[in-house]
Amino acid sequence: MNKKQFLSLFATCVVTSALVSGGTVAGAMWYLNSPSTLSDGQFSFLESEPKPSAGPKFHALDNVIVSVRGKKQTHFVMLELALETRHIERLEFANDYMPKVRHAMLNLFSQKRYEDLHGADALDQLQREVKASVMTAYADTQLNRDIDDVLLTKFVIQ
Numbered sequence: 001m002n003k004k005q006f007l008s009l010f011a012t013c014v015v016t017s018a019l020v021s022g023g024t025v026a027g028a029m030w031y032l033n034s035p036s037t038l039s040d041g042q043f044s045f046l047e048s049e050p051k052p053s054a055g056p057k058f059h060a061l062d063n064v065i066v067s068v069r070g071k072k073q074t075h076f077v078m079l080e081l082a083l084e085t086r087h088i089e090r091l092e093f094a095n096d097y098m099p100k101v102r103h104a105m106l107n108l109f110s111q112k113r114y115e116d117l118h119g120a121d122a123l124d125q126l127q128r129e130v131k132a133s134v135m136t137a138y139a140d141t142q143l144n145r146d147i148d149d150v151l152l153t154k155f156v157i158q
Contacts, residue, residue, distance in 0.1 A: 057088035061082065105133060
């Protein structure tokens with residue numbers, strides 16, 4: 001084999017190697033970018049941040065029952081709360097923090113009287129206070145940044 005044949009063989013090997021490498025990279029990129037591949041969780045580690053859903057989703061929390069003082073007797077208040085989010089999959093462990101939420105509600109309602117819970121603006125004010133208390137309960141968790149709003153879905157005083 002002379003020098004000319006050797007250079008020709010070497011150039012053919014380099015071109016073939018470049019074509020095979022380019023085809024492998026292009027095929028891998030196509031495969032990884034196809035929607036069915038990423039949605040089945042096989043390569044979910046490649047997604048940096050889950051995309052928020054189009055509309056809000058709601059995660060109901062356990063009921064909270066607290067007592068408030070009245071003029072003549074103690075009254076019971078039942079609350080149903082829901083968390084509004086665009087990342088519902090991240091809130092699957094939200095109920096694990098219910099002891100902290102209950103504690104926050106006890107702290108909030110220990111300062112309330114039965115008369116404070118009636119009136120035109122009482123429910124709006126209570127909604128803001130409940131939201132602040134629940135957000136405080138989740139403050140030291142990663143769930144805090146995924147909660148868009150805290151809704152008071154049921155409010156019963158007995």
